[in-house]
Amino acid sequence: MTATLEAPAPAAGEIPSFTVTLRVRRFNPEVSDEATWQDFTVEAHGTDRILDALHKIKWDEDGSLTFRRSCAHGVCGSDAMRINGRNRLACKTLLKDVNPDKPITVEPIKGLPVVKDLVVDMEPFFASYREIMPFLITTGNEPSKERYQSPEDRARFDDTTKCILCAACTSSCPVFWTDGQYFGPAAIVNAHRFIFDSRDEGGSQRLEILNDKEGVWRCRTTFNCTEACPRGIEVTKAIQEVKRAMITRAF
Amino acid sequence: MQTHQYDVVIVGAGGAGMRAALESSKEARTAVISKLYPTRSHTGAAQGGMAAALANVEDDNWEWHTFDTVKGGDYLVDQDAAEILAKEAIESVLDLERMGLPFNRTPEGKIDQRRFGGHTRDHGQSAVRRACYAADRTGHMILQTLYQNCVKQDVEFFNEFYVLDLITDHDLTTEEIAAGEEVNATGVVAYDLATGEIHVFQAKAIIFATGGAGKIFKTTSNAHTLTGDGMALAYRRGLPLEDMEFFQFHPTGLAGLGILLSEAARGEGGILRNSEGERFMERYAPTIKDLAPRDIVARSMANEVREGRGAGPNKDYVLLDLTHLEPAHIDAKLPDITEFARTYLGIEPYTEPVPVYPTAHYAMGGVPTNVQGEVLRDGVNVVKGLYAAGEVACVSVHGSNRLGTNSLLDINVFGKRSGRAAAAYAKTASFHELPADPAARVVAQLDEMRNRPDGERVADIRKALQDTMDLNAQVFRTGESLNQALADIRELQKRYRNASVQDKGKLFNTDLLEAIELGFLLDIAEVTVVAAINRKESRGGHYREDFPDRDDTNYMLHTMAYRRPPEASDKAEGHVKGFFDHVEEFDGYKVVLGSKPVIQTRYEPMERKY
Numbered sequence: 001m002t003a004t005l006e007a008p009a010p011a012a013g014e015i016p017s018f019t020v021t022l023r024v025r026r027f028n029p030e031v032s033d034e035a036t037w038q039d040f041t042v043e044a045h046g047t048d049r050i051l052d053a054l055h056k057i058k059w060d061e062d063g064s065l066t067f068r069r070s071c072a073h074g075v076c077g078s079d080a081m082r083i084n085g086r087n088r089l090a091c092k093t094l095l096k097d098v099n100p101d102k103p104i105t106v107e108p109i110k111g112l113p114v115v116k117d118l119v120v121d122m123e124p125f126f127a128s129y130r131e132i133m134p135f136l137i138t139t140g141n142e143p144s145k146e147r148y149q150s151p152e153d154r155a156r157f158d159d160t161t162k163c164i165l166c167a168a169c170t171s172s173c174p175v176f177w178t179d180g181q182y183f184g185p186a187a188i189v190n191a192h193r194f195i196f197d198s199r200d201e202g203g204s205q206r207l208e209i210l211n212d213k214e215g216v217w218r219c220r221t222t223f224n225c226t227e228a229c230p231r232g233i234e235v236t237k238a239i240q241e242v243k244r245a246m247i248t249r250a251f
Numbered sequence: 252m253q254t255h256q257y258d259v260v261i262v263g264a265g266g267a268g269m270r271a272a273l274e275s276s277k278e279a280r281t282a283v284i285s286k287l288y289p290t291r292s293h294t295g296a297a298q299g300g301m302a303a304a305l306a307n308v309e310d311d312n313w314e315w316h317t318f319d320t321v322k323g324g325d326y327l328v329d330q331d332a333a334e335i336l337a338k339e340a341i342e343s344v345l346d347l348e349r350m351g352l353p354f355n356r357t358p359e360g361k362i363d364q365r366r367f368g369g370h371t372r373d374h375g376q377s378a379v380r381r382a383c384y385a386a387d388r389t390g391h392m393i394l395q396t397l398y399q400n401c402v403k404q405d406v407e408f409f410n411e412f413y414v415l416d417l418i419t420d421h422d423l424t425t426e427e428i429a430a431g432e433e434v435n436a437t438g439v440v441a442y443d444l445a446t447g448e449i450h451v452f453q454a455k456a457i458i459f460a461t462g463g464a465g466k467i468f469k470t471t472s473n474a475h476t477l478t479g480d481g482m483a484l485a486y487r488r489g490l491p492l493e494d495m496e497f498f499q500f501h502p503t504g505l506a507g508l509g510i511l512l513s514e515a516a517r518g519e520g521g522i523l524r525n526s527e528g529e530r531f532m533e534r535y536a537p538t539i540k541d542l543a544p545r546d547i548v549a550r551s552m553a554n555e556v557r558e559g560r561g562a563g564p565n566k567d568y569v570l571l572d573l574t575h576l577e578p579a580h581i582d583a584k585l586p587d588i589t590e591f592a593r594t595y596l597g598i599e600p601y602t603e604p605v606p607v608y609p610t611a612h613y614a615m616g617g618v619p620t621n622v623q624g625e626v627l628r629d630g631v632n633v634v635k636g637l638y639a640a641g642e643v644a645c646v647s648v649h650g651s652n653r654l655g656t657n658s659l660l661d662i663n664v665f666g667k668r669s670g671r672a673a674a675a676y677a678k679t680a681s682f683h684e685l686p687a688d689p690a691a692r693v694v695a696q697l698d699e700m701r702n703r704p705d706g707e708r709v710a711d712i713r714k715a716l717q718d719t720m721d722l723n724a725q726v727f728r729t730g731e732s733l734n735q736a737l738a739d740i741r742e743l744q745k746r747y748r749n750a751s752v753q754d755k756g757k758l759f760n761t762d763l764l765e766a767i768e769l770g771f772l773l774d775i776a777e778v779t780v781v782a783a784i785n786r787k788e789s790r791g792g793h794y795r796e797d798f799p800d801r802d803d804t805n806y807m808l809h810t811m812a813y814r815r816p817p818e819a820s821d822k823a824e825g826h827v828k829g830f831f832d833h834v835e836e837f838d839g840y841k842v843v844l845g846s847k848p849v850i851q852t853r854y855e856p857m858e859r860k861y
Contacts, residue, residue: 030756047508047595059710063753063762070474073510073591075391076291092594115445116759122288135403136351146348148360154353161353161385161392165290197353 020044020100022053024065025107027114035114039103050083050090050098050106054118067118074230077166081118082107087168087228109171111180125167128183132191132209137202153198160193160238162231169225169235181214185225185235188216192238195245207246216243252449252690257282258677260439260454261670262414262481265292266390266659267641268460269397270666271673272406275458278674282452284409284441286476289398293462293474294662297390298513298588300367300382301347301659303340307361308380313337315373316381318854320657323369323544324615324650325791325801326856327494327809327849332622332646334852336657336664343663344383352396354385355584365584366518369544369654375861378542382656387513387587393659409441412450413764415693416440416484417457417637420683423489423628425816434628436637437683440693444764447757449690455680456636456673459485459618459626460666463642466768467776468611468725469717472501472511476768481643483771485618486778490628491811491823493645493847494616495775496782497792499653500726502548504610506568508595512588512607514655517541519584522572523552524604525560531569536861543861546652546792549609553726556608563606570604609726615653615792616782617645619811619847624669629824630811630847636676636683638669647809650849651791700766706751709766716743716769716776724780729797733784737835740777745838747773774814781842782810785833803856805830808846815843 019041027035042056051069058065067090068078074092081090084098084105098104112120163186170176170184191210195203210216216239225235259275261268264285275281285292304311316337321328348354348362355363364380372379385392401408418438421428428434438453461481465473486492502523503512517523523541525531535551536543543551552569561567573581573589578601581589589600598605617639619627624638641662648661716739723736747770754762788802789795808831813823821834823845831846 028756028758030758049595058762059708063709064756066754066759066761070287070291070476071293071296072475073296073595075296075388075587076287076293076474078287078291094594119759126288130402133403135399142349146345146354146362149356150360151356151358153360154356157353158386161395162388163395164295164391165288194351197351199351 017043017045018100020053020095021103022057023103023105024117026117028064028116044095044100046096048095050093050095050104051079053095054090054106066116075164077164080109080166080168080171082109087172089166089168089230092230109167111171111177112167122167124180125170125184125186128187129165129190132183132187132206133202134190134194136194136197136200137205138199139201147199149198156198157193157196159233160189162233163189163193164231166230168228168230172224172228174222174224175218175220179214179218182218183210183215185239188239188242189233189235192242195242203245203249207242207249210242211246216246252451254451254453255282256453256682258454259456259458259673260284260452261458261460262439263460263462263641263643264289264408265460265462265641266294266393266397266662267666268458269401270663271458271460271640271670273397273400273404274667274670275674276404276406279677282407282409284412284414284439284452286411286413286480288410289401289408290394292394293477295391295394296472296474296511297393297659298387298511299515299518300365300384300389300656301344301393301663302367302370302381302654302656303344303383303660304337304381305341305344305362305364305383308357308364310372311379311381313340315371315379316340318374319370320648320654321650321854322375322859323654324652325859326650326803326807326854327647327790328650329647329850330852330854331850332648335622336648336660339664340660343660343667347393347396347663350396350400352385352392354383365515366542367655368514368517368542368548370656371539375538378539382515382518384515386583387515387585390659411444412441413444413767414439414441414480414484415696415767417488418685418689419488419634424814425819430632433635435635435683438685438689440690442693442697444759444761447760449694451685451689453682453685455677455682456638458624458669458673459639459643460641461643463614464772464775465611467716467720467772467779469721470504470509471611472504472509473611478768478771479775480768480771481639482617483774485626486774486814489813490626490634491619491813492616492778493619493809493811494647494651494782495614495779495812496786496810497615497651498611498779499545499613499615499792500549500609501612502545502552502609503571503607505591505595506563506606506608509610510591510595511610511612512571512591512605513585514545516571516573516585516588519580520576523548524570524572525555526562526566527560531555531560539861544652544654547861549726550794552609568606568608571607572604573600574602574604613653613658614642615645615647615649615651617643620644620646622646622668623672624665625672630845631824636680638673640665640669651793696767697763700752701755701763703751706749707746709750709752709769712743712746712750713769713772715739716772720776724783726794728783728793728795730784730795733780736780737784740773740780741837744773744777777837778812778842781833781835782812782844785831785844786810807849807856809849811845811847813843813845814840817841
């Protein structure tokens, strides 16, 4: 009774199956200290994503191919990787949209230590996130009901609430590549989410943290982060707003 | 091998696990063990909202919410638990707001609320605005907010650790435990994905919050990682699973893909249409139409397709029509799901209807617990120190069909309760001794899987399982189709013993873990199908074409399924001759069914009409 992939809707665009080659960056420290490229050719359907192709390789051909994934529709943030030189989520990138006529390169995101194949050590990324105090800070008594917030005040930080911590932005940032100490766009986005929340009272502490030499001033406004964000967050704009707040708000 | 000691160990870092951690870590030394980074958990994929009778936008109260939950679950709901759910919903939402959750707001600045399936004013009069929400990413906001507060409270996490065994001081699979005799949970065994090392966690209290098992089906809204780990571990250790035959199929999965499109789409005015453009839900649920509970909508959709009114070249889906809504309204209230339609099907929901079909979504059943979250080892007695909350658990607030927005609620209410109860218990309890080699079973299992030379591919067995479940145990079921599924599962359980992995390494071996997860899936599918064969009636998410009516005389009972050795008794607690006495033999063990009474407080079962 189930609609199946083998029968895509015409409304969805009738795209026949095709073959595609993935050129995958492989690294397994148990085998070799060197990373290598390996080509895999798989059959794909019109609605298949990079993640589907990776699964086909792993499930039918080479079980040792290693990558993270979970939700498979762009909300959990597990499968950020560098696809044809651009950071994207493998589960949100359709093969047909990245020119399947040529081999598609798939590499781990840059700037974080590679653990195995497409898996990187995310700990430094989460450590930066934790440092900016990513939680609501309030003083005084807890209200017995909800805090009120106008729809306008709520809209002020809506964009940065969308972050899924996939690290696509931070690992696309040339400053982060050369200086792993830099907080990076994702941490700043999450600081922004609270700095511009009318309920929060910890803005000055966060601004002080980000005024550090590894803070927002290292941003060179290259817009890589905005381009990389799979959630469509205007990351560079958020960073600029944090910079502006630093100048205009006394702390 | 490393050994750790904590007062409370929480397995799983989704909504229920982290909500529990926020309570227990205040009172007791707590560790959270999670197979994913916490923010990757599938709570984050929940979209539409969290129900609570705040009455912020229209008249509402928790008693109406309780009634809707009981009726929505086709009266198999334990009504004492549903009452707690609806009553504590209000504080749970306010808790989240105080933690910082950015809810959508009314013009006056209160938490905004919207309509959702099965939630009504005054016992079914009309749809009511009860779902508190943050656009169509409410689950994302809940998961982020809970994680943020765990960071604030410095909760200790073990990320990408897979719990592969539960340790108890009695072997419940073989021992006869006298009534009143204590059985204690003493620890868990975990596998560190990054290093391949085994970690033993000794604990006074353990909370299972491992989520669901949607990957037993092919078409599902669930993450790849939702493989029923916690349920299967409990089941293997001799604990019962409750009401596993009830699986929810969410009406609006993207056709062919199963990706969830929130019920909020219909809550905001979206309409389901068949190939003739007809709003067919008017025929099936004249009062609340497209906002009928999910089981009814899913069945109606499948019926439209079956009777030849499906859309598309193969007439195998129906259409979710949002084209009459203002694009600005869609952008404000449903931004993510409309983007899914664009990204994955190339459909523009402003102007084109979206192809949808039911997708396996939620396990109503699970590890049985009481309202404190304590896990039951039969119909009555608990396992001391063992708790469960969220989708892994069965309280049972969802009965045979969960209402939309009640799961984000469930994880918050019962996550909080179990966290508190576990911490309170840990304060009074002492550690129980672990067996001499607590990790022996896990080490043997992993070594065997890793070292087995050339066998069958894990992916082939998994695909066969998912295919038979979709074909034979989905929205429409018959005795024949279920027996076919059972025969297939028996065969696949045998084949699984010959499955092998290609990656033989220690580091980040996801090949090995997928093989272990397949074992969990097979066990969950097995118990789901056995319970479904036994229940010869139609109720909520379980629809038997050969028994299309609800049968309160014989089946107003929770199913309790136990796995036992072949030589053990065929009778389980709640044995009812002819109805809850089913036994299925497998190679090396059997599944024995018993039952548990449904707790009824103020609502008499009625015919379920909407």
